Amino acid sequence: MKSLRSPFNTLRAWLIDMDGVLYHGSRPLPAASEFIQTLQAEKTPFLFLTNNATKTPAEYVERLAEMGIRVHEQAIFTSALATARYVKKNMSPPRRVLVIGGNGIRVAMQEAGYALVERAEEADMVVSAMDIQATYARLTEATLAIRAGATWIQTNPDRTFPSERGIVPGAGAIQAFLEAATDQTPLVIGKPQPGIFEQALAILGARAEDTVMLGDRLETDILGAHRAGVKTICVLTGIASREQAESYNPRPDWIIEDLTQLLSE
DSSP: OOOBOTTGGGOOEEEEOOBTTTEETTEEOTTHHHHHHHHHHTTOOEEEEEOOOSSOHHHHHHHHHTTTOOOOGGGEEEHHHHHHHHHHHHSOSSOEEEEESOHHHHHHHHHTTOEEEOSGGGOSEEEEOOOTTOOHHHHHHHHHHHHTTOEEEESOOOOEEEETTEEEEOHHHHHHHHHHHHSOOOEEOSTTSHHHHHHHHHHHTOOGGGEEEEESOIIIIIHHHHHTTOEEEEETTSSOOHHHHHHOSSOOSEEESSGGGGBOO
16 A cells, blocks of 8 residues: 655645546546545545535545545535535525525535525525536526525636536636626635635644645635645646646645655655
8 A cells, every 4th residue: 555755644634626636527537546545544534625516425425436436425525515504504594595506506505404496586595506507597597586686605616627528617607607697796605715614624623734735726725725724735637737836826835746746656
């Protein structure tokens, strides 16, 4: 079994992004399973912290297992779960929510006690996320609801994400559409906002100064972790290039080509 290479073996807890870090779509990236198996063998606490709100933790567990990464649902924390927690704490159910998004955010909102509706006239709140099945008709309902005064929550601001075919539109593209249509801006919950990092650290039972964020996106993973006082590793298998990472402010603590650089030979 491989071990973590110095200085990464001194880090006590890990927050790990998934898209662009562990895989592109259904294709695993180099050393993804070996890296997670190493953390598990060394009993190093970790939490998958993803802005991708399209899937439930159970669906992510199944997807990771297909890539040789076996974890429990408790190891997955998404912007969908963070959003549902925030809304439940600050906006008590029952309330009626119009969701633009996939199964992850829809299930999270229902499990938090909210009724999902489809028409603007029925909505007290709009929650938007990446939605690969979004239509003009559904975006119209969200637009009308927001213009009529519905509270608008956005799970995460990622404009794009890496797929097997290349960089494709993300949740931020949905947000940009609705901002253009409503002249409003939403409350954003996911990375780089501090709340999702505070929730993640509480789940891990870890201190910020003992934790590292492993991600591929500078304006969410790296910026958010820096704001939270968490160390950062930018891996170049996703969105950021080396040039972008080296010139970014705040600069990541470490920049690596892929996950093989975290492991000893």
